[in-house]
Amino acid sequence: MITFNQVNKWYGEYRALSDINAEVKRGEVVVVCGPSGSGKSTLIRTVNRLEEIKSGQVTIDGHDIHAPMSSAQLNRMRSRIGFVFQSFNLFPHLSALENVMLSPIHVAGVRRAEARDKAMKLLDRVGLAAKAGSYPGQLSGGQQQRVAIARALAMEPPAMLFDEPTSALDPEMVGEVLAVMRSLAADGMTMMCVTHEMNFAREVADRVWFMDAGCILESSDPEAFFRHAQHPRAQRFLSDLRSH
Amino acid sequence: MGSVIDIVRDNWLLLLIGQYPNGPLGGIACTLILSVLGIVLAFPLSVLLALARISPWRWLSWPATALIYVARGVPLLMLILWVYFLVPLLIGHNVSGFVTMLVTLVLYEGAYLAEVVRAGIEALPKGQMEASRALGHSYLGAMRRVILPQALFNMLPSMLSQFVSTIKETTLGYVINVPELTFAANQINNRLLTQPFQVFFILAVIYFVVCWTLTWAATQLERRIEAKRAGTAAGRAAGRAPVATPTLAAEP
Numbered sequence: 001m002i003t004f005n006q007v008n009k010w011y012g013e014y015r016a017l018s019d020i021n022a023e024v025k026r027g028e029v030v031v032v033c034g035p036s037g038s039g040k041s042t043l044i045r046t047v048n049r050l051e052e053i054k055s056g057q058v059t060i061d062g063h064d065i066h067a068p069m070s071s072a073q074l075n076r077m078r079s080r081i082g083f084v085f086q087s088f089n090l091f092p093h094l095s096a097l098e099n100v101m102l103s104p105i106h107v108a109g110v111r112r113a114e115a116r117d118k119a120m121k122l123l124d125r126v127g128l129a130a131k132a133g134s135y136p137g138q139l140s141g142g143q144q145q146r147v148a149i150a151r152a153l154a155m156e157p158p159a160m161l162f163d164e165p166t167s168a169l170d171p172e173m174v175g176e177v178l179a180v181m182r183s184l185a186a187d188g189m190t191m192m193c194v195t196h197e198m199n200f201a202r203e204v205a206d207r208v209w210f211m212d213a214g215c216i217l218e219s220s221d222p223e224a225f226f227r228h229a230q231h232p233r234a235q236r237f238l239s240d241l242r243s244h
Numbered sequence: 245m246g247s248v249i250d251i252v253r254d255n256w257l258l259l260l261i262g263q264y265p266n267g268p269l270g271g272i273a274c275t276l277i278l279s280v281l282g283i284v285l286a287f288p289l290s291v292l293l294a295l296a297r298i299s300p301w302r303w304l305s306w307p308a309t310a311l312i313y314v315a316r317g318v319p320l321l322m323l324i325l326w327v328y329f330l331v332p333l334l335i336g337h338n339v340s341g342f343v344t345m346l347v348t349l350v351l352y353e354g355a356y357l358a359e360v361v362r363a364g365i366e367a368l369p370k371g372q373m374e375a376s377r378a379l380g381h382s383y384l385g386a387m388r389r390v391i392l393p394q395a396l397f398n399m400l401p402s403m404l405s406q407f408v409s410t411i412k413e414t415t416l417g418y419v420i421n422v423p424e425l426t427f428a429a430n431q432i433n434n435r436l437l438t439q440p441f442q443v444f445f446i447l448a449v450i451y452f453v454v455c456w457t458l459t460w461a462a463t464q465l466e467r468r469i470e471a472k473r474a475g476t477a478a479g480r481a482a483g484r485a486p487v488a489t490p491t492l493a494a495e496p
Contacts, residue, residue, distance in 0.1 A: 048378055071382060079380025089375035093394050103379040106389060148375075155379060 001026040001159060001190050002047055007056035009042060009214075016042045017053070018214045024159070029191045031201040031222070034211035035237060040194040043211065044161050047192065048081045049074060060159070079107050082152030082160040086167050088144040090136040096123060096147045097132040100154045108155060115154075122150040126180050142173030146180055159190040166197060198241060202226055210234040248442045255432050259450065262423045268342070270423030272450065278342065278417065278424060279410045282349035283357075287403070289350060290357030291396075295387065297362055308358075315355030321416055324348045328420050341422040345414065353410055360402045364395035401469065404462035408455045415451075425450065 007020040017039050024030045032040045045051040046058050049065050057064045065077050090099050100119035104110040110118070123129050126146040136144050145165055152160060162181065166174040178200050185191055185204045195201065201208055201222050208225040210218040210233075217231045229235045252259075262270015269277070296308035315323065327348045332338050368391060376386035415426040429447040433440050 050374055050378060075377075075380045075382055078378055081378075083375075083378040085371055085375060085378075087369070087371050089369070089371035091372065091375075091390050091394075093397065102389065103381065106385060107380040151379070 001028075001061060002192065003057075003059045004043075004046075005057040005059070007043075007046060007053050007058060009039075009046065009051065009053045016214050017046070020056070020214075020216060022209060022216055022219060024190060024192050026158075026190055027188045028206045029185045029189075029193070029204055030207045030209060031205040032192065032194045032209045032211060033196065033198070033201065033237070034217075038211040039214040040211050041163050042214075044163050044192055044194050047161055048078045048083055050083075075107070079103070079155050080157050080159075082149075082155065082157040084145070084148055084152055084160065084162045084165045086164040088136070088141070088148045088168070090144050090148055090151070092136045095133050095135055096128060096139065096150075099136070099147055100151045103151070104154050119150070119154060122153050123147070125153075125183075126150045127176070140173060141169045142176045145169065145173075145177045149177075149180055149184075153184075159192070160184065162191065162193040162195065164194050164196070166195065196241075198226070198238075210237065212237075247439060248446060251432065251436070251439065251442055252446060255428075258428050258432065259425065259446070262428055268340075268423050270425075271428045272425050272454070274342070274422065275411060275414050275424040276454075278345060278349065278414045278422070279407060281346055282353055282410050282414075283403070283407045285346070285350045286353035286357055289354035290361050291392070293354060293358035294361035294365065297358065298365060312355045312358055315352055316359070320348070320352055320413055321419065323352055324416055324420060327351070341417060341420045344420055345417040345422045345424075349410060349413065352413070353406060356409075357403065357406055360399055360406065361395065364399040364402075365391055367398070368394055398469070401462045401466040404458060404465060408458045408462070411455055411458070412451065 002024040004020045004022045007017055008015070009017040020043065032043065034040055042051055046053050047060070047065070049058075053066055056066075058066055060077065060081065063077065065074070069077075090096075091102065094102060097116070097119050100122055101112075101115045104115040104118065105112060120129060120132060123132050126149055128143060128146055128150070131139060131143060131147075136147070139147065149160075149165075165181070166177050169177065174197065178197060181191070181193070181200070182204055193200075193205075205222045207219055208222045209216050210225070210229065210231065212233050218225065218229060218234050220230070225234070226238070229238055258271060260271050261273045262268060264270065264273070268274075293308050293312060296304045297312065299305050324345065328341075328344050331344060331347060372390055372394070373386055376390045377383070381389070414422075414424050417424050418426045418430065421427065426447065429443055433443040436443065
């Protein structure tokens with residue numbers, strides 16, 4: 001469903017992504033992990049072209065999102081991929097409900113009443129129906145991130161991308177966000193998650209990609225990865241994590 | 245002091261509305277109308293200029309930047325004289341001092357406000373635009389529905405203080421015979437001949453009262469916006485500090 005084909009990206013002299021070849025299959029949950037600066041976030045941001053690439057293709061359902069295209073086409077492709085940010089990025093001038101309704105109305109052209117019904121259902125699904133009228137500033141970090149997930153789901157994307165969705169949260173709020181992600185995975189959503197939550201990776205992921213220095217060094221099922229990672233860099237990463 | 249009161253008693257109508265209805269509307273009324281129209285018309289211009297200036301297209305950003313630099317880099321009086329002599333040449337007939345002054349103020353304030361708008365837009369976290377684009381909004385759609393509503397709200401106090409500057413700048417209309425407040429005061433002074441200190445003292449007091457009131461309103465507005473933001477920050481700490489909210493809400 002999402003494929004990377006010989007993807008390269010440079011920041012000036014620095015090679016952020018080098019020769020990435022990988023695939024996320026439909027219904028699969030892929031967790032991308034690795035040390036900071038390894039290119040995880042850059043990689044996930046190339047999928048909806050928040051980052052440009054130097055060469056290669058990133059295709060979604062066979063369509064190369066980095067091909068030359070009109071901005072209208074790009075907007076349409078982007079609206080089909082949900083993206084959840086580390087810093088939530090809710091719109092602070094809109095209530096939780098309005099945050100979720102905004103894009104269906106103005107991007108997808110859904111009627112207001114219909115958008116409202118759907119938004120309420122989505123807020124209910126992430127456990128925040130009671131907070132529909134609250135503004136982001138009145139919500140906890142965990143609640144904000146759940147609204148952000150509902151906002152992304154409102155466009156009914158066939159795939160969801162998560163860029164360190166729990167890294168900005170206080171520890172006691174991580175669980176509620178992961179629970180929402182788990183239920184999405186259980187519903188068969190195609191997901192690509194950059195995360196440091198190794199328990200989530202172990203329990204939910206179908207595959208784990210380990211990245212370092214802009215390369216995917218290892219791609220294996222989580223069982224094998226956590227029991228015995230193949231690459232020495234991955235072994236070191238895991239033992240560093242365990243030592244905490 | 246007695247003479248000050250006498251001058252006010254004899255000339256209050258002239259100071260308030262100029263020679264209206266026997267002549268053009270003048271005095272404070274003219275000053276305020278000029279300022280309000282100036283800022284109201286400058287506002288949409290400033291948003292357009294700011295959007296052009298930060299746009300990724302050079303053919304749009306360069307002319308906007310140039311216009312802003314010129315308008316900000318030239319004394320207002322020069323701009324007034326340019327418009328005074330150029331506009332009749334361009335449109336083929338004379339225009340009133342009022343219109344000349346209005347056109348100048350719109351250009352001048354538009355340029356200054358454009359920089360305020362730009363700062364307001366650029367002060368927002370980058371994630372706001374990214375999140376909108378990731379949801380499929382176009383650049384302009386995101387500007388209109390996500391970026392500008394936040395930026396303009398944050399800018400309200402700056403815009404109000406720009407309005408105060410505008411009021412003070414209308415005094416320069418005096419040089420092209422706009423019958424605003426300074427012009428009216430000068431008429432009084434010419435008639436009385438012997439009491440310039442008293443006349444211009446009254447003038448200063450009027451300007452001060454008008455501008456101070458508005459500056460005070462701007463400060464109040466700023467405080468309310470800050471309180472609102474602080475309330476947001478307190479709210480973010482969730483159950484931890486619910487006490488903060490009533491305290492802030494109790495503030496006038």
